[in-house]
Amino acid sequence: MKSSSILALVSFAVLVGLLVVLPAGVKQQMQGSLLQMVLPVLQTGASMQAKIGDVQGGLKRLDELERENQRLRLENEQLRTANSMLRGLEDRVNRLAKALDFREQSQFRLIPAHIISRDNVSWWNSCVIDRGRANGIATDMAVLTESGLAGKVTTVSRNTAVVLLVSDESLRVSVSIEGTQEQGIVSGTRASSNYLPQLLIRFLNKTAGIKPGMKVFTTGTGGVFPSGVLVGSVKDFTSRELEGVATVRPSVDLANMHDVFVVSGVK
Amino acid sequence: MIRFFCVLLLLILGAFLFQFYLPPVLLLHGASILIVPSLYLYGAVALPFPLMLALTLYTGLMHDLLIVPQAGPHIEFPAGLSAVVYLLPGLVMHGVRPLFLRYRWTWHLFLAELSAALTPILPAAHYIILSFARGEFFYSDAIIWRILGPGIMSLVIAPCLFFILTPLAQLLHFRPGLRSVS
Numbered sequence: 001m002k003s004s005s006i007l008a009l010v011s012f013a014v015l016v017g018l019l020v021v022l023p024a025g026v027k028q029q030m031q032g033s034l035l036q037m038v039l040p041v042l043q044t045g046a047s048m049q050a051k052i053g054d055v056q057g058g059l060k061r062l063d064e065l066e067r068e069n070q071r072l073r074l075e076n077e078q079l080r081t082a083n084s085m086l087r088g089l090e091d092r093v094n095r096l097a098k099a100l101d102f103r104e105q106s107q108f109r110l111i112p113a114h115i116i117s118r119d120n121v122s123w124w125n126s127c128v129i130d131r132g133r134a135n136g137i138a139t140d141m142a143v144l145t146e147s148g149l150a151g152k153v154t155t156v157s158r159n160t161a162v163v164l165l166v167s168d169e170s171l172r173v174s175v176s177i178e179g180t181q182e183q184g185i186v187s188g189t190r191a192s193s194n195y196l197p198q199l200l201i202r203f204l205n206k207t208a209g210i211k212p213g214m215k216v217f218t219t220g221t222g223g224v225f226p227s228g229v230l231v232g233s234v235k236d237f238t239s240r241e242l243e244g245v246a247t248v249r250p251s252v253d254l255a256n257m258h259d260v261f262v263v264s265g266v267k
Numbered sequence: 268m269i270r271f272f273c274v275l276l277l278l279i280l281g282a283f284l285f286q287f288y289l290p291p292v293l294l295l296h297g298a299s300i301l302i303v304p305s306l307y308l309y310g311a312v313a314l315p316f317p318l319m320l321a322l323t324l325y326t327g328l329m330h331d332l333l334i335v336p337q338a339g340p341h342i343e344f345p346a347g348l349s350a351v352v353y354l355l356p357g358l359v360m361h362g363v364r365p366l367f368l369r370y371r372w373t374w375h376l377f378l379a380e381l382s383a384a385l386t387p388i389l390p391a392a393h394y395i396i397l398s399f400a401r402g403e404f405f406y407s408d409a410i411i412w413r414i415l416g417p418g419i420m421s422l423v424i425a426p427c428l429f430f431i432l433t434p435l436a437q438l439l440h441f442r443p444g445l446r447s448v449s
Contacts, residue, residue: 008317012350015324019347027337027346034332041284049288117287121299122334123390123397123413139338154338164336169401170343190397191409193297195290 028139032157035128039160042116042128050258108226110144110261111135116160118194118255125168125194126151129260132159140224142263148230148251149173149218150260161262165254166231167197174221175201175231177246182208183219186231186248194254199232204244210237216248226263271441272318275310275432279326282306283333296409298416303330304356304389305425308382309432311357312367313443319361320354327353343400344393352392356385368443372430379429383421390414 022030035042113129131137133156143150143163151171155162164171167188175186184201192198204210214234220227232250282302291297303326310322327350331337335344360382366374391414398404436442 002316005316008320012320012324012354016327016347016350019328019350020345022346024337024342027342030346031332031337034329038280038284038333042287045284045288117284119287119334120289120291120297121286121301123393124334124336126336154336162336162338164338168336170338190394190401190405191296191407191413193291193413195293196297196409 028155031155031162032132032160035155035160035162036132036157039116039130042160043130046114046116046130107266108144108261108263109265111137111264113137113143113161113260113262115258115260120194123190124170125165125188125192125197125254126154127163127165127194129161129163129262130159131262132157132161134158136264137161137262142225142229144229144261144263145252145257145259147253148232149225150252150254150257152224153262163260165194166250166252167192167194167199167254173225173231174219175216176219177201177204177208177210177234178215178217180208180210180214182210184246186216197250197254199248199250201246201248202243204237204246206239206242206244208237208244210234210244210246212236216246226266268314268318268441268443271436271439272310272314272322274435274439275306275314275322276325279303279306279310279322280329283329292416292420295416295419296412298413298420299390300420300424301386301389301417302424302428304386304417305379305382305421305428306432307353308356308360308385308425309429311360312364312378312382313432313436313441315443316361319357323353323357324350327351344397348396349393352389352396355392356382356388359385364443370442375429375433376426379426380422382429383418383425385418386421386425387414387418390417 111131113131115127116130118127119125137153137156139153139156141153143152149166151163151165153161154164166173169188169190169192172185172187174183176183182204184204186199186201189198189200212234216231216234218225218227218229218231230251232248235247235249237244237246286302289300291299307322307326311319314322328347330349331344331346335346337346363378363381367378394410394414
C-alpha cells in the first residue's frame with residue numbers, strides 16, 4: 001500500500017472520529033448552516049413540485065372531461081342566477097372565513113410555515129420548513145396543522161427548521177384516548193414513513209374498551225406538546241398477553257401537507 | 268482529475284436535494300429511489316484511493332446533515348457516522364477498479380449493476396446502527412423491501428448514470444489510469 005494511501009486512510013479515520021465525537025450543539029449548528037445554505041434550492045424545488053402537482057391534477061381523461069363539461073354547463077346557469085344574489089354577501093363571507101381561520105381560532109400563538117422538503121429516503125421521518133430562528137422558532141416547539149399534531153422542531157437555523165414528524169419512531173407523545181381513562185405513549189414504528197405512517201400506542205390496559213374510530217389527543221405531559229391536540233383516531237386494538245396495543249391512523253396527511261403552524265406559546 | 272472530483276461533489280449534493288422530491292415507490296412498501304449511491308460508487312471506482320476517501324467523508328457527512336435529524340442532547344445517529352457506512356461498498360467498488368480501467372462498456376455495465384447490488388448495504392447498515400441505538404431489533408416485510416427496493420431500482424438508475432458520468436469525466440480531461448486527454 002502506498003504511503004499516500006496510508007496517510008489518507010489515517011486522516012479519514014481521524015476526521016470521522018472527530019466528527020462523531022463533536023458535541024450535539026455543534027452538529028445541530030452544522031446542520032442548520034447547511035440547510036440555510038441550500039434554502040434557495042429547497043424553496044425552488046418546493047415551488048416546482050407544487051406546480052407539477054397542479055399540472056397532474058389538471059390532467060383528466062377525455063370521457064371524464066365530457067361528463068364534467070355537461071355538468072358544468074348546467075351548474076354555470078344556476079350559478080349565474082345565484083351569483084347576482086350573493087354579491088352583497090361577499091364581504092360578510094370574507095369576514096366569516098377569516099373568523100374561522102385556524103390561526104385566529106386557536107388558543108396557541110402560531111407561526112405559519114411552508115414545507116420546503118420532506119425526507120422520503122431514510123429511516124427517519126422529517127421535513128424542513130421555511131421558518132427559523134429569525135421568525136421566533138426554537139427547538140422542541142410543537143408543530144400542528146388544522147387537522148392535528150404534525151411533529152416537533154429538532155434543529156433550527158436562521159431561516160429554516162427541521163421538523164421530526166409524528167410518524168417517526170423516536171418521537172414519543174403522551175396521549176389519552178377519548179371516552180376512556182386510558183393514557184399511553186404514541187410513536188411511529190421503524191418501518192413507518194410519511195406515505196405509509198404506522199402509529200402505535202403500547203402498554204394499554206388489555207381489557208380497555210378501545211374501539212376503532214376513538215380519537216386520540218395529546219395530554220400535555222412533558223411540556224413539549226400542548227394538551228388537547230388531536231393526534232389521530234384508533235384504527236384497531238389488539239389485546240396481547242400482557243398489554244393492549246392500539247394502532248392509530250394519524251389525523252394529518254403527512255405525505256401531502258404543505259403548510260404547518262409552529263406553536264410558539266399560549267395566547 | 269480534481270475538476271471531475273469537484274463536479275462529482277456538486278452532483279452528489281444536487282442528488283441529495285433532488286431525492287427529497289422523489290416520492291417513494293408504494294408498490295415496494297415505500298422503498299426510496301436513491302441516486303446518490305450510484306454517483307458515489309462511480310466515484311469510488313473511478314477515483315484514486317485518497318480522493319475516494321475524501322468523497323466518502325463528504326458523502327457521509329452530507330447524508331447525515333441533510334437527512335438525519337440531529338436532535339436532542341444524545342444524538343442517536345451522529346453526523347459523520349455515515350462515512351463509515353459509505354466506506355463499505357466504496358471499498359468493494361474500489362477493489363474492482365482494474366476492471367473499470369479496461370474501458371469496455373461491458374465491464375462498465377457490470378460495474379454499474381454491481382453498484383446497484385451494493386446499494387442495499389447503505390439502508391441496511393443504517394437500519395442496523397439505528398436498531399442498536401434504539402436497543403431493539405426487528406424486521407418486517409416493509410423493512411426488507413425498504414432495504415432491497417433501492418437496489419432493485421438502482422439496477423436501472425446506475426447504468427444510466429455510469430454511461431453519463433464516463434463521457435463527463437472525459438469531457439473534464441479525466442481518464443483514470445491513462446494519460447490526460449489534453
